[in-house]
Amino acid sequence: MKAIEEKSKGEQGVNLSTAEIIVSVGRGIGSKENVKYAEDLANALGAALGGSRPVTAELGWLPEDRQIGLSGNKVKPKLYIALGISGQPQHLAGIKDAKIIVAVNKDKNAPIVENADYTIVGDAIEFCKIMTEKVKNK
Numbered sequence: 001m002k003a004i005e006e007k008s009k010g011e012q013g014v015n016l017s018t019a020e021i022i023v024s025v026g027r028g029i030g031s032k033e034n035v036k037y038a039e040d041l042a043n044a045l046g047a048a049l050g051g052s053r054p055v056t057a058e059l060g061w062l063p064e065d066r067q068i069g070l071s072g073n074k075v076k077p078k079l080y081i082a083l084g085i086s087g088q089p090q091h092l093a094g095i096k097d098a099k100i101i102v103a104v105n106k107d108k109n110a111p112i113v114e115n116a117d118y119t120i121v122g123d124a125i126e127f128c129k130i131m132t133e134k135v136k137n138k
């Protein structure tokens with residue numbers, strides 16, 4: 001059988017409110033073009049793709065309905081991967097029911113670090129590339 005269309009699960013196929021895994025993008029991802037690295041990771045994991053308010057409502061790197069936080073979706077995944085998200089209270093309000101929070105941030109003093117179960121201090125895009133390959137090869 002031949003695949004004629006590959007749908008982006010990260011963007012459309014997985015519901016944020018019921019997702020077991022969420023890959024979430026913050027301003028630290030750098031640009032709309034870079035969001036595709038997070039989307040690749042979300043697709044490899046079968047995860048939903050979400051984002052902070054700047055990325056969704058302000059910069060338009062993701063649709064507005066993907067916003068997570070006080071004025072967006074409240075989520076309760078088993079695993080929440082926060083890529084380049086600083087962890088302001090308005091964002092944390094949407095993820096307080098997440099079981100495991102993994103933060104990927106260049107700044108080891110970012111507020112999200114105190115709220116995360118695991119932190120990778122480093123570049124969000126490099127993390128996405130490495131993890132996507134690892135998950136695909138599993």
Ligand SMILES: Cc1cc2nc3c(=O)[nH]c(=O)nc-3n(C[C@H](O)[C@H](O)[C@H](O)COP(=O)(O)OP(=O)(O)OC[C@H]3O[C@@H](n4cnc5c(N)ncnc54)[C@H](O)[C@@H]3O)c2cc1C
Binds near residue numbers: 068083122
């Ligand atoms: C009434 C009100 C309601 C709000 N509701 C919401 C809401 O629902 N949801 C929400 O998210 N926000 C909400 N906000 C906004 C909130 O206060 C923050 O401004 C917002 O969450 C910050 O988004 P951010 O973490 O993506 O960006 P920033 O705060 O700019 O953080 C970017 C982070 O990326 C890191 N970074 C930079 N480059 C890299 C890299 N290459 N790799 C890894 N890390 C990197 C930086 O160290 C930084 O920690 C609300 C604000 C108000 C006033």
